[in-house]
Amino acid sequence: MVFNYKRKSERGSTWTETSMEHALQAVRNGESIRKASLIYNIPFSTLLKHVKSNKTTKSLGRFKTVFTPEEEQEFVTHIKELDSRFYALMRRDLCVLAYQYAEANHIIHCFKNNAAGQQWYQNFMKRHPELSLRTHEPTSVARASGFNRPQVERFFENLRDSSRKTIFCLKICTM
Structure with missing residues (x-):
């Protein structure tokens, strides 16, 4: 293809x-x-x-984008918002999200199986190279159980104690 x-x-x-x-x-x-x-x-x-x-506009090609430029920019903003909240999107998640966005806004689309297709994904990523999708990294059980309130409080107590003991000298170095 x-x-x-x-x-x-x-x-x-x-x-x-x-x-x-x-x-x-x-x-x-x-x-x-x-x-x-x-x-x-x-x-x-x-x-x-x-x-x-009574047609006056010239249209080349038969393929049209699913979203208008404004809708697509809103969709990109939503993806960036999810990324800033540390919600990593994989390719499949993005395609499902595009389908849900089109359905919620009553946009006519050609998506099948409740997700956008591979070709839509590739063209979308070409139009928006500023997006980068990350892969999920599972958190180990030890790390997840170690991140609790007493551990965080202990970390900040140690940080406070070490900053009181050590007086940092700020010097301007010119070479």
Whole structure:
């Protein structure tokens, strides 16, 4: 499956949206479709199709992103918030979260199996290279049981005692 399609020709890019709007306006004002297509350098069949469908925007490719740029930025902000709270997201978690976000906001999507697909994930990470997903690191039982209130209090007592015993000299060193 192709993930990075690069256009190989300039075919179909002879006209702009503004020239299409001008050509459509000329046709509405009584100009023939063939003459308007010659004047504004738009293929006849393309102009005919747009006149019949009242379509003025030019769209290349058939693939659209699931989220709008604003929704995607909100989603990225949410992911960064989760990361700042030390909730590490794996690839699967991110895909499930994207599905849940789309469902909660009633966004039309093509996700299957209650998660976004691999291609969506790869394209999303290409669009947002500032995100980095981490892997979960399990905490050992000894470390988890050692992190309790008495241990933390003892740590801060030791820190307070050592800071009272040691007087730190601050010097400006120039070399």
